[in-house]
Amino acid sequence: NAGVTQTPKFRILKIGQSMTLQCTQDMNHNYMYWYRQDPGMGLKLIYYSVGAGITDKGEVPNGYNVSRSTTEDFPLRLELAAPSQTSVYFCAGSPPRNSGANYGYTFGSGTRLTVV
């Protein structure tokens, strides 16, 4: 059981380039999230999705886009990379709140992105 898988693990982008951070989960979680973690800071929510075809903005959505065509995949798109987007990105999934689970997220191992 792989859980939540993120690719790539590391990436260096030049300013203005674009890329897609991939996230796949095999836990059949309806809910998925993208967070970024800057040094010395907590995790900040970028976008989230409550199911295929449904996405919504989080706390820091500017400069990012997402899509959710399937339950399993939740890619994060950076269209015009900026140095301010240098961060570690975490994807996570969670079961519905009424599933009886502990409401803990399952996180991927992260993508470390540097924009130069």
Add this chain to the structure above:
Amino acid sequence: DQQVKQNSPSLSVQEGRISILNCDYTNSMFDYFLWYKKYPAEGPTFLISISSIKDKNEDGRFTVFLNKSAKHLSLHIVPSQPGDSAVYFCAATIKNSGGSNYKLTFGKGTLLTVNP
């Protein structure tokens, strides 16, 4: 405005002693709290949670205490082990908001070092 605060960036304790990690929150609507543990180059992993209807939850060496009047929670680790050395994040959510999803608000984290 930080709604979840971990005011101690780091904590160092001796193996076998108690580790106490603290967390304060400002949003009185939060009704569910979680602790996550994060090792370098890995995603956060769920550790323990507590509902606002309780004031204590215990799981092995880990106990979380909640003081709603003070808007304060703490994580106790007894006895501390070198393998507990990691960054610990406090998180909060409004579980009973009536919506079908939930979003976690994270603190900045506390780096715990357990010395042999």
